[in-house]
Amino acid sequence: MNLSDQLCETARNQPEKTAYIFEDRETSYEELERSVRQFAAQLQALGYKKGDHIALILGNSPHFIIGLYGALRIGAIVIPVNPLYTPHEITYILQNGNVKLLLTMDLLVKKMDAIIEKLPHLEHVIICETRSDAAFSRKSDKMKSFTKVMRNTSGEFIPPETKKEDVALILYTSGTTGKPKGAMLTHKNLFSNAKDTADYLQISGHDRVIAALPMFHVFCLTVSLNAPLMNGGTVLILPKFSPQESFRLAKKFKATIFAGVPTMYNYLLQSGKGSKDDLASIRLCISGGAAMPIALLENFEKAFDVIVSEGYGLSEASPVTCFNPLDRPRKPGSIGTNIMHVENKVVDEFGEELPPGEVGELVVKGPNVMKGYYKMPEETASTIIDGWLHTGDMARMDDEGYFYIVDRKKDMILVGGYNVYPREVEEVLFSHPQIAEAAVIGVPDSNSGEAVQAFVVSNDVEMTEDEVLMYCGSHLAKYKIPTHIVFLEEIPKNTTGKILRRSLREAVNAR
Incomplete structure (x- = not known):
């Protein structure tokens, strides 16, 4: 099937x-x-x-x-x-x-x-x-x-x-190499994750799920589309996210589930467009894509009298691996526990499992783990080791089996729910004939969660910020374009030539 x-x-x-x-x-x-x-x-x-x-x-x-x-x-x-x-x-x-x-x-x-x-x-x-x-x-x-x-x-x-092992989907996700990587998901990957997610969240034919996230993204694809359709539920299609339309749709069609990234919840809360009555039929709000600030979670729940539960996933895992259980109080700040048929664990640099409380890399195994990266056997071999998908996220587990993300994938920037990898933006900057060096980091942004900030070393002393931004605009999607360009004489690096992004972040925070 x-x-x-x-x-x-x-x-x-x-x-x-x-x-x-x-x-x-x-x-x-x-x-x-x-x-x-x-x-x-x-x-x-x-x-x-x-x-x-x-x-x-x-x-x-x-x-x-x-x-x-x-x-x-x-x-x-x-x-x-x-x-x-x-x-x-x-x-x-x-x-x-x-x-x-x-x-x-x-x-x-x-x-x-x-x-x-x-x-x-x-x-x-x-x-x-x-x-x-x-x-x-x-x-x-x-x-x-x-x-x-x-x-x-x-x-x-x-x-x-x-066949269940036939590739059904290739999801391109930005990679640290600067070029997108195509995660090959099989029919088994997609079917099992949709079924296990639906079973874990008790999604049935009675549910009406608002599809506010973009359908091309695997979060929406599995949670808001495939899972409800699998069990005879109804998908409420929102062409483009807007707080006002989300509230209207939820109230008019008695939506039961809303899934979104933290930025969406912040917009809903700050918009002043909705009330508890609009979300009266909602039984579950799902948050993913980034860590949700506990203050935002608590304020949203108080304002609309709903429960917000966080989960975790990644494209390479179809995507859901963890979620806060529905049969007990969820833990704020946690991404929850293993969903059905999926195993998560925290390991050290040698792949050995760490005891509860210790921080290491989160790795995943299950029927949802991708077949590999399209035309990238070396990347596949370094990401899936002995059947375990290495997420690159640092995490810890408590004594009750709840996982907590300590840090996101190294250096990744999350702009309004979209992943932006510094190397991809840097490759564009480096392609400019007058830019000798470039480094990109994420900085806090009140509207989108994070924004892209670039540091460049230019061979042209008269180069302007507008010139660099215009160049980026012709090569990058709008959300990947830096909001600010800082000109430096030299990009800080360690003895091996690796860019010291921490130093750049400290410089920004010191301002």
Whole structure:
């Protein structure tokens, strides 16, 4: 059984049940299954088959769900991509990921025009119409209308044989090498984590889950999409997060679960747009992606009379590994305990398990752990050792089996829930002909949690901050662009030439 087959089974058992609500319109499981099967049939009619790579560059929408489950239905490998990425970033992923077909939206046609010519192996770009006034002109014969593709009912769908170890998804996550790494998740990885998460959080057909996080991110993909659809629940699709719309959706459709990153909870709390009545139907708020400040957690719970429970996960683990149990009071500041069938432990530099209370690296083992990094065997070998996924996060465990993250992945910056790795930004800075050295760190930011700050050594004494920021803007997604550039005569390093980021942070804190 895989996710797409499970959807078919759910539609067969409860066809009239509401699968999702989008723009206040309800769509049944029978309708969703029909669209998924039709899209899968059209993919086959276009010549796509098991193992082909299909990318989704879409916002939260029915198109994403149909595209995801339709592609999985024919055994294709899906690559979700952040629509906010620049053409430069998208091109790398599509090239590295050997993408043959791209499903995107009309609002991104201009961005796609800049990409298509660089991708000779890209056979089709299917454009999803999202607005009546966003008509697109086809500059390439590769472009097709999603609506017209779906109208073409010729040909029957022939389901391929898929195995649980077949790769279903490749999630590109920024790496310390400066280039994104593609985590290969199998059908078993995705199915097991969705099922185990649903069982652990008691997600059932009675639940209505708000999908406010971006669907291209594995947090939303598993917790807010796959888990509820697996058990006949209803997904309340929020195209773009906004406090006002979140409150409205929760109240009107009696949402029971909300999942978000701490920044979202802060926006909900500070917006002044909602009340306890708006969230009266919510039984569980889920927080992940970053450590939630205890003060924020307590203030949010007091303001809205709900429980916020934290969990932990990473793309390489599909993603959930830990969560605060629902059968006892959760521990503020903790990421919880092992979910079903997943084992976490804290180890020293030699891989030996540490006793409770001691800090070491968090490692994970279970059916949710990725197959490896796409086309990166060395990275895979150094990340998965003896079956254990090394997260790179420092953690400790208490006497009751609750885990606590002590520090995030080394040097990672979390901007509004999005991961930014310093090396990726530094590579762009280094590519500027007048920049000799560069270093990037995260600094506290009241709006996004953290912001990117860059330190550069320039060969041009007249170089300005605006010039550097403009250069970054042409190569990086908006949330990765530094908010401030500091010019230095030399970047502090240790005796081996390694950048001393701690010294940079201390300099910022001393100001």
